[in-house]
Structure formats: structure tokens, C-alpha cells
Amino acid sequence: MTILTVSEAKNKLTSLRREALTGKEILLDDGKRKEHQPVSLIATALLDDLCNSLVFTYQWTDEPDGTQPHYSLWNNETGVYGVGETKADAAKDFIDNILDYANIYFNDLPYYLSRSGNTYGHYWYLRRVLRCNGDMDSLYKVLDLGRLVD
Amino acid sequence: MGYTFTWDDLEKICLKLNMKRQGNTSVWAGIGPDGRLRKCTIHAKHRGNIGAGLVSKIAKQELLFDSVEEML
Numbered sequence: 711m712t713i714l715t716v717s718e719a720k721n722k723l724t725s726l727r728r729e730a731l732t733g734k735e736i737l738l739d740d741g742k743r744k745e746h747q748p749v750s751l752i753a754t755a756l757l758d759d760l761c762n763s764l765v766f767t768y769q770w771t772d773e774p775d776g777t778q779p780h781y782s783l784w785n786n787e788t789g790v791y792g793v794g795e796t797k798a799d800a801a802k803d804f805i806d807n808i809l810d811y812a813n814i815y816f817n818d819l820p821y822y823l824s825r826s827g828n829t830y831g832h833y834w835y836l837r838r839v840l841r842c843n844g845d846m847d848s849l850y851k852v853l854d855l856g857r858l859v860d
Numbered sequence: 861m862g863y864t865f866t867w868d869d870l871e872k873i874c875l876k877l878n879m880k881r882q883g884n885t886s887v888w889a890g891i892g893p894d895g896r897l898r899k900c901t902i903h904a905k906h907r908g909n910i911g912a913g914l915v916s917k918i919a920k921q922e923l924l925f926d927s928v929e930e931m932l
Contacts, residue, residue, distance in 0.1 A: 771911060771913030771914045771916075772911025773911075777909055778908055778909040778910065779908065780906065780908075780911060782911045782913060782914040789917070789921050791901060791914060791917070793903050793914070803903070807887070810886060810887050810901075811885075811899070813885075814882045814883070814885060814887050814889070822897075824897055826895055826896050826897045827896050827897030827898055827924070828921070828924070829897060829899055
């Protein structure tokens with residue numbers, strides 16, 4: 711793999727971007743701060759393909775009964791849930807909640823990527839959510855919710 | 861024996877764990893006295909009890925308790 715320092719890369723960013731588009735991954739090192747991890751310049755489509763293999767799975771943890779009136783939909787990968795009087799309402803609530811969480815997570819990445827809890831592993835799933843750019847049809851597809859509420 | 865929790869109860873538990881509501885969203889997060897990062901969704905708009913299955917998931921996987929009883 712090609713490894714370049716930041717100053718080397720700065721001068722040829724256009725050609726490096728072109729190379730990355732062909733599938734090449736370029737590692738950028740910070741020559742001044744050796745303790746920093748390298749950063750990759752890589753085609754977004756390749757990352758999207760990688761993320762597409764991550765599947766969202768669910769459990770209906772509750773249904774209306776004598777003690778409470780709601781359906782609860784639990785996502786195994788992120789620990790985000792949705793609650794509603796119908797399954798469709800719970801799915802909609804789940805979408806609202808995972809969008810909130812994804813935005814909060816990506817606005818404070820050092821915090822949520824810390825290893826002191828269980829949020830580190832949510833990164834790539836939430837990236838899939840954010841890549842939908844709020845489009846509800848894409849979200850239903852990516853989150854695989856259609857089969858749960860039909 | 862089964863235990864019941866409301867969303868208000870869950871909010872109080874989160875506050876004890878040093879968690880705070882994140883802006884105007886339903887997401888709560890914080891680092892507890894034990895140094896562990898937790899996050900949780902709280903449905904302020906829903907009244908009544910939280911389903912027992914969801915309580916169990918929240919207790920063990922979000923709030924990192926060993927059991928629901930530990931949340932009491």
C-alpha cells in the first residue's frame with residue numbers, strides 16, 4: 711500500500727483521489743506526530759459496499775397485554791428501540807430514535823468511540839443510517855423494516 | 861417476581877448513573893461513577909409501564925446492570 715506524509719499528499723491530492731477511485735487505498739501519515747494512527751484515503755463506494763454486509767436484526771420484545779399497551783421493537787446491533795401502539799408506529803419511532811442517535815454519535819465521535827462502554831461497535835451501523843441522508847425509503851430498506859411491519 | 865418500570869423511573873435511574881439528555885432528543889448518555897459509558901433512549905412521550913422484555917434489554921445491554929433487580 712502507498713504510504714505518504716500529509717505534506718506529500720497535499721501537493722497531489724487530485725491525482726491521489728483519482729487513484730483512490732480505482733480502488734487503491736492510500737495511507738496518510740502525520741510526519742510530525744508519529745504517535746498518530748495513519749488515515750486512509752479510500753473510495754466511498756468501497757466503504758459503502760463493506761457496510762452493506764452489516765445487517766440490522768430485531769426482536770419484538772413486547773406486545774400489548776394487561777400491563778402495558780405498546781409494541782417494543784429492539785435492534786440487536788445498536789441497542790436502539792422503538793415503542794408504539796402498532797407495529798408500524800414502533801418501527802417509525804425506531805427510525806426517529808436511530809436517526810437521533812446517529813446524529814449525536816457522529817457529532818461527538820471521540821466520546822462514543824471510547825472503549826469504556828458498548829457504543830464503539832455501533833459506528834458502521836450508524837454510518838449506514840446517515841448515508842441515507844434522511845430518505846425514508848432508503849432507511850426502510852437499509853434498516854430492513856419492511857418485513858417487520860407488513 | 862416481575863417488576864414494572866415507567867419511563868419516569870428510567871429517567872431517574874439514568875440521572876443516578878450520571879447520564880444526561882442529549883439536546884432535545886430522546887437519547888441519554890453519560891459516563892457513570894464506574895467509568896463506563898452508557899447510552900439509552902427514553903420515551904418521555906409515552907405514559908405507563910415499559911414492557912418487561914424491553915426493560916430487561918435496557919437494564920442489561922444499555923445500562924450495563926447484571927439484572928433488572930439491580931435497577932431497583
